[in-house]
Every structure is written in structure tokens, then in C-alpha cells.
Amino acid sequence: MHVLNFVNGVDLDGLTGTIGAVTADPALARFQFRARNEWIDGGHSRTTIQKFYGAGQEDATRTEPFILETDEPPILLGENRAPNAGEHLLHALASCVTGTMVYHAAARGIALDGLETTIEGDLDVQGFLGLDPDIRPGFESIRVTVTVFGDFDDDRLAELGALAAYSPIRDTVSNPVPVTVDVLRA
Amino acid sequence: MHVLNFVNGVDLDGLTGTIGAVTADPALARFQFRARNEWIDGGHSRTTIQKFYGAGQEDATRTEPFILETDEPPILLGENRAPNAGEHLLHALASCVTGTMVYHAAARGIALDGLETTIEGDLDVQGFLGLDPDIRPGFESIRVTVTVFGDFDDDRLAELGALAAYSPIRDTVSNPVPVTVDVLRA
Numbered sequence: 001m002h003v004l005n006f007v008n009g010v011d012l013d014g015l016t017g018t019i020g021a022v023t024a025d026p027a028l029a030r031f032q033f034r035a036r037n038e039w040i041d042g043g044h045s046r047t048t049i050q051k052f053y054g055a056g057q058e059d060a061t062r063t064e065p066f067i068l069e070t071d072e073p074p075i076l077l078g079e080n081r082a083p084n085a086g087e088h089l090l091h092a093l094a095s096c097v098t099g100t101m102v103y104h105a106a107a108r109g110i111a112l113d114g115l116e117t118t119i120e121g122d123l124d125v126q127g128f129l130g131l132d133p134d135i136r137p138g139f140e141s142i143r144v145t146v147t148v149f150g151d152f153d154d155d156r157l158a159e160l161g162a163l164a165a166y167s168p169i170r171d172t173v174s175n176p177v178p179v180t181v182d183v184l185r186a
Numbered sequence: 187m188h189v190l191n192f193v194n195g196v197d198l199d200g201l202t203g204t205i206g207a208v209t210a211d212p213a214l215a216r217f218q219f220r221a222r223n224e225w226i227d228g229g230h231s232r233t234t235i236q237k238f239y240g241a242g243q244e245d246a247t248r249t250e251p252f253i254l255e256t257d258e259p260p261i262l263l264g265e266n267r268a269p270n271a272g273e274h275l276l277h278a279l280a281s282c283v284t285g286t287m288v289y290h291a292a293a294r295g296i297a298l299d300g301l302e303t304t305i306e307g308d309l310d311v312q313g314f315l316g317l318d319p320d321i322r323p324g325f326e327s328i329r330v331t332v333t334v335f336g337d338f339d340d341d342r343l344a345e346l347g348a349l350a351a352y353s354p355i356r357d358t359v360s361n362p363v364p365v366t367v368d369v370l371r372a
Contacts, residue, residue, distance in 0.1 A: 029311045049276075104316075120220075
């Protein structure tokens with residue numbers, strides 16, 4: 001009989017298997033994620049996400065694509081049909097910190113009763129508008145607060161706090177990433 | 187009679203008004219965006235987005251919150267209930283490049299027949315798993331390709347290509363952003 005071994009909803013046997021497979025063949029750790037965004041009108045656009053590459057093959061588990069939309073609020077000349085791109089980035093970062101802490105806590109055998117991540121980011125639209133070259137277009141600072149539910153002493157809380165360092169999106173936002181932009185005619 | 191002045195679906199009178207207001211009072215350019223993410227189980231979590239601060243006040247135009255979800259595919263121990271955090275980041279970046287090019291083209295009087303932005307990002311999950319300290323958890327590189335529809339000569343295409351520099355999320359991902367993470371007990 002195989003007894004399933006889950007902590008925080010994470011399949012620990014699966015996680016151990018992944019670590020073993022990647023240790024034996026590091027090429028399996030390479031992933032490529034993708035998205036395609038189509039402009040609709042003004043600040044409104046729609047993104048389709050389905051395929052990705054990882055663990056040595058093209059993934060084929062998604063029978064339907066995910067659809068996400070972006071728009072702006074009226075003050076930024078949109079119609080509130082969806083969050084704006086800055087809010088989508090904050091969602092990506094917050095949910096990544098959540099998931100990273102849950103997975104890494106599970107790997108350490110730390111069961112969580114709950115977890116909530118709030119996030120806020122400041123920016124100055126003078127950068128976007130090109131009004132002042134000394135003001136960056138992007139976020140100037142981002143603050144993440146993770147609230148963990150459970151009976152943890154100070155040492156355990158500090159151990160949990162260190163886990164956010166493994167978050168891929170925290171690293172992506174905190175540190176430089178080479179981004180190329182090519183513009184082509186249809 | 188007021189004749190509406192739209193290019194690419196962008197209200198140019200509104201954009202001119204925004205630039206004028208911000209030039210007169212730069213404090214109006216300060217925005218703060220926010221999100222709250224709640225862990226559900228394993229890699230599955232849900233984000234609520236509604237309020238933000240901008241143009242000198244708390245926004246009150248959204249009567250209902252936006253809800254976004256994150257999950258992982260099976261190979262990353264999830265159940266494909268939603269895109270993962272890396273894909274959400276690519277959506278944020280692609281839709282921001284789209285919107286930035288559309289708004290800045292409109293400000294220059296360049297009408298677009300269409301625009302599509304594809305994006306791909308590479309990462310190595312050895313970083314996330316903590317298996318090799320020399321491998322970063324985040325994206326190692328991201329490539330964005332923007333296809334513009336319309337009758338543009340080479341000079342105009344180069345002018346459009348330069349507009350992605352104003353994208354807030356391109357700047358956020360390309361360049362370092364200070365991100366603090368505090369972990370608290372409930």
C-alpha cells in the first residue's frame with residue numbers, strides 16, 4: 001500500500017522525486033514559460049497562456065488555454081475591465097512568495113494552518129509619461145508582508161522568514177533580468 | 187460641441203490633461219498599487235485587487251474586486267487550476283509593453299491597426315529548489331517580440347521600437363527594485 005505523504009497540500013514524495021531527478025540530470029531543471037498578448041483597444045489587452053517547456057519536454061497537460069486581461073482605471077484612461085499591469089506584477093510576486101513559503105515549509109516538515117501575503121508598490125507616473133528622465137518608469141519600492149497562521153516560536157518564524165529568498169519572482173523583481181524587446185512589422 | 191479626440195482608443199484630451207495636471211503638481215503622479223493573496227492549498231492561491239492610491243486620492247471607481255488565481259502544473263506539483271507565478275509575471279510584462287506602445291504611439295499621433303506581444307522567459311528550477319547557490323531562483327532571461335500592424339516605414343518602426351523603454355514593468359523587471367519581505371505571526 002502506498003501512503004500519500006502530503007504537507008501543506010504539497011506531495012512530498014513528488015517533491016523528493018523531482019529533487020532526485022534534477023540532481024541526476026540537471027538539464028531537467030530548465031523551464032521556459034510563454035505568453036501571447038493581443039491589444040484590444042486603449043489600455044485593454046488579452047493574454048493567452050498554455051504551453052511551456054520543462055523537465056525535458058513540452059508540457060501537454062493543459063487542454064484549454066488560460067486567458068488573462070489587463071486594463072487601466074479611469075484615472076489612467078481605461079475602463080476598469082481588469083487589473084492593470086502593475087497590479088498583475090504585484091499578484092505574480094505575492095502569489096510566488098506564498099507558494100515558495102508553502103513548498104519550502106513542506107520540505108522542512110513545517111505544517112502551516114494558513115498564510116496570507118499582502119503587497120504594495122509605489123511608482124511615479126512621471127517616469128511612464130517621460131516627463132522627468134531622473135524618475136524611473138517602474139516601481140520604486142515594493143513591500144511584502146506575510147502573515148503565517150500556526151503555533152510557531154521565534155526561531156521557527158525566523159526560519160520561515162528566510163524562505164522567501166527562494167521565490168523566483170522575488171528574485172526576478174529584486175535583481176536585474178536581461179529583457180530584450182524586438183519590434184517587427186506584421 | 188466637444189469633439190472627442192481618440193487615437194488607438196486612447197483619449198488624447200484626457201492624456202494631455204493628465205500631463206498638464208502632473209506638470210503643475212508633480213505629487214499627483216504618485217501611485218500606490220496593492221494586492222492581497224490568500225493561500226488555499228499546495229501551490230494554489232487567490233489574490234484580491236481593488237483599491238489603489240493615485241492622483242492625490244484613494245481610488246473609488248471599482249465597486250467589485252478583481253480576483254486572480256495562481257497554481258502550478260502537475261510537473262511542479264499543482265493541478266493546472268491557473269497560470270503559475272512566472273506566467274503571471276510574463277503576462278504583466280507583455281501587457282505592459284503592449285499598453286505602453288499603444289499610449290505613447292497615440293501621444294505621437296501614430297495610429298496602429300493592431301499589435302501583438304509574445305514573450306518567453308527561461309529559468310532553472312535548481313535555483314528555486316536551493317540545489318545550487320550559483321543558479322538564481324528567478325528568470326535568467328526574457329525575450330519580448332512586438333508585432334505591429336499598419337503601414338510603417340523603417341524610421342517609424344524604429345520610433346515605435348524605442349517606446350518600450352517607457353514601460354513600467356519592463357523597467358521593474360530589467361532593473362533592481364527594492365523589495366522588503368516581513369513575516370509575521372497571525
